[in-house]
Amino acid sequence: MKFKLSLISTALLTAVSVSSYAAKEADTLEQINVDVNSPELQQIGYHAVGTSSVSKVNVPIIDTPTTVSVVTSKLIEDRKPNDLIDALSSVSGVSQANTLGGIFDAVQKRGFGGNRDNSIMRNGIQAGPSHNFGATTETVEVLKGPASVLYGIQDPGGIVNVITKKPQQESKHVIG
Secondary structure, rough: HHHHHHHHHHHHHHHHHHHHHHHHHHOOOOOOOOOOHHHHHHOOOEEEEEEOOOOOOOEEEHHOOHHHHHEHHHHHHHHHOOHHHHOOOOOOOOEEEOOOOOOOEEEEEEEEEOOOOOEEEEEOOOOOOOOOOOOEEEEEEEOOOOOHHOOOOOOOOOOEEEOOOOOOOOOOOOOO
16 A cells, blocks of 8 residues: 555656656747748749738638639749740740730730730739839739739739849849
């Protein structure tokens, strides 16, 4: 009987001392901050995990109630497209519209759109008829389907949002 009592008391004493030791260790941990808007968390290679500019809220693409396609910066860097049509060549349902001899970008989305439908955005703002793709382009996002709730009067085909690079502290030069 004494052996059982001493075994139980030893087990309880060990549990209490371990929990108090764990409580002391937990107090000394430093805080870790995670930036969910960082580009590293938004893109993994050619696959985009999240986007905030197309839906105007920061949610993962899988939770977005519409179809979103993203041409990531890694894909742009590897393929080196010359214009917006080249960059969007891997996006389904998107084709070149009448560019009036190549003087500006024109894209059809799901059969809708033309050369003056104002569906090409630059950083979420309607871009005029011009060439919107260049060396400053970071990603291209395509929101397929009706986007009138977010961006005003639009064709039901969707919008194309060209995201430009943000200024950096150090300069970067690329040749070729």
